[in-house]
Structures are given as structure tokens and as C-alpha cells.
Amino acid sequence: xxxxxxxxxxxxxxxxxxxxxxxxxxxxxxxxxxxxxxxxxxxxxxxxxxxxxxxxxxxxxxxxxxxxxxxxxxxxxxxxxxxxxxxxxxxxxxxxxxxxxxxxxxxxxxxxxxxxxxxxxxxxxxxxxxxxxxxxxxxxxxxxxxxxxxxxxxxxxxxxxxxxxxxxxxx
Amino acid sequence: xxxxxxxxxxxxxxxxxxxxxxxxxxxxxxxxxxxxxxxxxxxxxxxxxxxxxxxxxxxxxxxxxxxxxxxxxxxxxxxxxxxxxxxxxxxxxxxxxxxxxxxxxxxxxxxxxxxxxxxxxxxxxxxxxxxxxxxxxxxxxxxxxxxxxxxxxxxxxxxxxxxxxxxxxxxxxxxxxxxxxxxxxxxxxxxxxxxxxxxxxxxxxxxxxxxxxxxxxxxxxxxxxxxxxxxxxxxxxxxxxxxxxxxxxxxxxxxxxxxxxxxxxxxxxxxxxxxxxxxxxxxxxxxxxxxxxxxxxxxxxxxxxxxxxxxxxxxxxxxxxxxxxxxxxxxxxxxxxxxxxxxxxxxxxxxxxxxxxxxxxxxxxxxxxxxxxxxxxxxxxxxxxxxxxxxxxxx
Ligand SMILES: [Zn+2]
Numbered sequence: 001x002x003x004x005x006x007x008x009x010x011x012x013x014x015x016x017x018x019x020x021x022x023x024x025x026x027x028x029x030x031x032x033x034x035x036x037x038x039x040x041x042x043x044x045x046x047x048x049x050x051x052x053x054x055x056x057x058x059x060x061x062x063x064x065x066x067x068x069x070x071x072x073x074x075x076x077x078x079x080x081x082x083x084x085x086x087x088x089x090x091x092x093x094x095x096x097x098x099x100x101x102x103x104x105x106x107x108x109x110x111x112x113x114x115x116x117x118x119x120x121x122x123x124x125x126x127x128x129x130x131x132x133x134x135x136x137x138x139x140x141x142x143x144x145x146x147x148x149x150x151x152x153x154x155x156x157x158x159x160x161x162x163x164x165x166x167x168x169x170x171x
Numbered sequence: 172x173x174x175x176x177x178x179x180x181x182x183x184x185x186x187x188x189x190x191x192x193x194x195x196x197x198x199x200x201x202x203x204x205x206x207x208x209x210x211x212x213x214x215x216x217x218x219x220x221x222x223x224x225x226x227x228x229x230x231x232x233x234x235x236x237x238x239x240x241x242x243x244x245x246x247x248x249x250x251x252x253x254x255x256x257x258x259x260x261x262x263x264x265x266x267x268x269x270x271x272x273x274x275x276x277x278x279x280x281x282x283x284x285x286x287x288x289x290x291x292x293x294x295x296x297x298x299x300x301x302x303x304x305x306x307x308x309x310x311x312x313x314x315x316x317x318x319x320x321x322x323x324x325x326x327x328x329x330x331x332x333x334x335x336x337x338x339x340x341x342x343x344x345x346x347x348x349x350x351x352x353x354x355x356x357x358x359x360x361x362x363x364x365x366x367x368x369x370x371x372x373x374x375x376x377x378x379x380x381x382x383x384x385x386x387x388x389x390x391x392x393x394x395x396x397x398x399x400x401x402x403x404x405x406x407x408x409x410x411x412x413x414x415x416x417x418x419x420x421x422x423x424x425x426x427x428x429x430x431x432x433x434x435x436x437x438x439x440x441x442x443x444x445x446x447x448x449x450x451x452x453x454x455x456x457x458x459x460x461x462x463x464x465x466x467x468x469x470x471x472x473x474x475x476x477x478x479x480x481x482x483x484x485x486x487x488x489x490x491x492x493x494x495x496x497x498x499x500x501x502x503x504x505x506x507x508x509x510x511x512x513x514x515x516x517x518x519x520x521x522x523x524x525x526x527x528x529x530x531x532x533x534x535x536x537x538x539x540x541x542x543x544x545x546x547x548x549x550x551x552x553x554x555x556x557x558x559x560x561x562x563x564x565x566x
Binding site: 002003004005008009010011012013017019023025027028030035036038039042046055066068093094095096097098099100101102103104105110111113114115124125126127128129130136141158159160 | 185187188189190191192193194195196201204206212234289294295297298299302306307308309310312314315316320322323324326327330345354355371372373374375376377386387419421422424425426427529532534535536
């Protein structure tokens with residue numbers, strides 16, 4: 001705002017105005033469907049999940065093991081070199097407790113989500129997933145976790161073949 | 172790279188609409204209001220404009236593909252060189268950066284930069300459209316909500332530096348209070364740290380009052396080459412530094428405690444503006460604050476504070492105003508920011524550019540910072556926590 005301007009324009013209305021028909025709106029629902037190719041790297045990653053394994057790709061130049069895998073290293077800008085299996089255990093790098101669903105709807109039972117660095121992936125290379133069998137207040141950064149898989153016959157080659165990660169006691 | 176730029180570019184006028192959760196006007200109509208005001212403030216008409224740069228965020232909000240073309244008439248783009256730029260939440264500051272190179276290159280003398288967002292069209296809530304930002308194969312099947320990623324980033328920032336929620340909440344208090352003096356503001360309020368900490372938990376550690384709202388709104392600036400600017404106004408505000416940088420969408424593969432890409436963008440802008448000691452040489456700053464923790468995160472990326480130290484001496488409301496209030500050591504978000512004025516994505520970043528313009532011209536009225544500002548910085552951020560856009564302005 002500038003002191004030189006006296007009037008700022010715009011006409012406010014509430015959601016109630018809309019719902020009760022005091023403001024005209026034209027409603028439509030675009031119908032667009034997609035069949036995404038999984039690609040070379042993610043295709044293998046998903047196929048391995050179905051077998052209960054997690055695979056990454058290693059770049060021999062920078063030495064990083066990338067999870068999820070990529071066929072090229074974005075830092076060295078060259079093809080990655082080999083498939084590397086990583087563990088289904090790891091460490092929580094950060095977490096949060098969501099009371100919101102995908103459309104901002106409120107959830108009664110919160111979802112706990114985390115960025116997890118799997119054992120065998122390079123430092124700082126995390127994946128997003130959910131945590132389970134743990135209370136929100138018990139989750140800590142640095143906590144050790146292990147994947148809980150769907151039974152083999154129910155797996156479909158998707159990230160959701162891992163149901164969630166649960167805390168593990170070690171040593 | 173970065174050969175010296177021969178043509179200086181000035182901002183000579185700015186315009187803005189009300190920011191509200193729902194505005195009756197279409198995106199085109201809002202763009203027209205903001206554009207018209209910017210032209211009037213610059214003392215020119217559309218006939219004087221050589222080209223138009225449009226900034227607007229995802230098409231999915233409006234449900235209209237080719238949104239730039241759709242908005243063009245309202246932005247003065249009719250039968251002119253017109254281009255839309257888009258880098259997610261970073262768009263609002265990137266739009267005047269793109270307009271800057273239109274002029275700095277020598278190709279045009281007067282260029283409009285207009286940013287618009289109308290998030291209310293996506294009904295009942297734009298969050299659903301936001302989720303299409305995520306990778307369809309890995310992330311979407313997990314049912315991701317966009318707030319998740321910010322909560323994960325906030326938690327990481329707090330964990331690495333030992334910053335407390337009570338400290339972060341002071342930023343929401345400051346910005347919402349600053350917004351009481353902004354006539355366009357959507358959520359100005361006098362609140363306390365306690366109010367923030369007791370507000371609804373959305374995605375812990377993010378609570379309702381930590382977060383900016385969805386909004387409708389538009390904002391615009393007029394930019395001119397030096398020889399034209401000096402004819403048109405006695406108070407040009409020079410764009411002396413621009414910077415931008417993009418990191419990977421693999422956001423789980425970087426340490427979220429620090430936005431390195433914002434630092435890289437800032438370094439580019441500071442180098443161009445000859446700034447060596449940002450906290451000493453910058454008098455007023457508008458870092459992007461869609462969440463309260465982002466002001467701290469970005470002020471650190473902008474090197475206005477050391478990593479993890481933006482809130483080091485801030486324990487309560489009094490401390491934040493003493494350090495970063497309008498009469499504080501370094502005024503930060505005197506506009507009221509996205510937390511107070513609102514967050515119509517691209518227009519919100521442009522609002523920050525407008526604010527620095529008005530602050531440097533001493534036209535900010537009750538919001539005027541008290542340190543006789545000569546140099547200001549505006550910054551925006553977005554996409555999958557991966558883009559930084561920075562602009563340094565001077566009088
Ligand atoms: Zn590499």
C-alpha cells in the first residue's frame with residue numbers, strides 16, 4: 001500500500017454466500033486421466049518392492065547411492081553405474097504428525113510421516129514414508145525403524161507395498 | 172558468467188488489489204485493477220508499455236489451462252510481447268526479475284510485471300490441486316498433503332538448531348500485527364504466542380496460526396530503463412540485484428534444515444548489487460513467509476542471520492519486535508507478510524516487491540520502517556521446497 005493510493009479494489013464474499021446462491025458460480029469437474037510410465041529406474045524399484053526388496057542406484061563418480069533409484073546422476077550429470085540393494089531398516093531424519101488428508105480434510109486418527117535414511121543409502125538420501133506401531137509423542141529424530149511389508153500375495157509393485165515403518169530396538 | 176549489466180532498470184510504479192479468501196472478481200478483473208493502479212502510480216498509460224511479463228502459479232487452481240494467455244488481456248498484454256513465467260511459489264519475485272532482463276537487455280524501455288492468483292476457484296479447497304505437485308509414482312500413493320513437507324522441514328530446522336516453537340510463533344505474532352496497517356490484508360490480527368501454540372494442530376509442528384491462508388489477489392509493478400525512468404519520476408527505485416536458483420524435486424534427498432538454493436540466489440543478487448555484508452547493508456527485508464518458520468529459514472538463506480541464529484535472542488513477542496519490528500534493528504516483513512496480508516501465491520511474492528518499493532520511496536505510511544531505508548531485499552520460494560528468487564532494490 002502506498003500513501004498515495006486511497007482505494008484498493010476487490011469484492012469479498014464468503015463460502016456461505018456461494019453455498020446459499022448469493023454469488024453466482026459455474027461449476028465443472030475437469031475429467032483428465034493419466035497412465036504414467038514408471039520409467040526405467042522406478043519400474044525396477046517397484047518390481048523389487050513386489051519382491052520385498054528396496055533397490056537404489058550408485059554413481060561411482062560421486063559415490064552416492066540414490067534411493068529411489070535414478071538412471072542418471074543429477075550432480076555428475078552422467079549415467080549411474082549399478083543397482084544396489086539397500087536395507088529395509090533406517091533412521092528417521094525428520095517427521096511430522098498429520099491431522100490433514102490430501103484435500104485438507106481433518107483426520108480423527110493422525111498419520112505419522114517421516115523422511116527415513118535407509119541403511120545402505122548415502123548420508124542425507126532419505127525417502128518419504130509413514131510410521132506405525134508408535135505413538136506420535138514417542139517419535140524422535142534419529143529413531144531406528146524397520147519396514148512392515150504387505151504379505152507377498154497382496155503386493156502390487158507400489159510404494160504402498162510397504163505399509164509403514166515401525167520402531168526397532170537395537171543393541 | 173555475470174558480465175556487467177549496462178542498462179540500469181527502475182521500478183516506477185506499483186499496484187495491488189485487496190487480498191481475500193474469495194473475491195468476486197475474476198483473475199482477469201483482478202489483474203486489471205492491479206495493472207491499472209501500477210500504471211497510474213507510474214504516471215503512464217498502457218500505450219507507453221512495450222511488453223508484459225505475467226506471473227501466476229499452477230493452472231490447476233483456476234482449472235484453466237494456458238492461464239497466462241487467459242489472463243493476458245487483464246494484464247495489458249493485448250497485442251504486445253507477452254510471456255508468462257512460473258517457478259511455483261517463487262514466481263512472484265521471479266516475475267519482476269524476468270521483466271528486469273527484458274529492460275536490462277536493451278530490448279524494451281518500459282515493461283509491466285503483473286502477478287495474479289485466484290485460489291478460490293478450486294473448490295472446496297485448493298489443497299487438492301496442490302497435491303498434483305507430487306511425483307505420481309512414488310509420493311501420491313502415500314496420500315501426501317502439501318503441508319506435510321513443510322512440517323517435515325520445520326521439524327528438521329527445529330531439531331538441528333534446537334529452535335523452539337515458542338520462538339517461531341513470535342514471527343506469526345509480528346507479521347499478523349504488522350498487517351493491521353496494510354489496507355489490503357486478509358488476516359491482520361493482534362495475537363499472542365499463546366494463541367499460536369493453542370491453535371488447531373494441522374500437521375505437527377505446524378498449527379493453524381503458523382500458516383498463511385489461500386487467497387485471491389493481484390499485484391503489479393512498472394519497470395523502466397534509466398533514461399526513461401529519470402524522465403518519468405524523481406523517485407525511481409533501482410533494481411540492483413537479481414538472483415534465482417533451483418534445487419532438485421527429490422526433496423527427501425537434501426537436508427531440509429537449510430535452503431541452500433536461497434543462499435545461491437541471494438549470492439547472485441548480492442554480487443550484482445555489490446553487497447558484501449548483508450545484515451549491515453540491507454535496511455529492510457521481505458523474506459517469503461507462507462509459514463512462520465519460513466521467515467527464519469529464509470532470513471538465514473539470505474544471510475541476514477547465521478544458520479540457526481535468526482531467533483537466537485528471541486524469547487517472546489517483545490524480543491521479535493525489538494529485533495525485526497518496523498523500528499527494530501533490522502525490519503523484516505513490515506508489510507505483514509503472507510501470514511498477515513495473505514498468500515495468493517504469485518501475487519504474494521509481488522506484494523513483497525511492492526512493499527520494498529513503497530518502503531524505499533517512504534510511501535508506506537503507518538508501515539514505514541524507521542531506519543531511513545536505502546537498500547531492501549524481497550525474496551520468494553516454492554515448488555517442492557526447491558526454488559529461491561531474490562531481488563535487491565535501492566534508492
Ligand atoms: Zn554422481
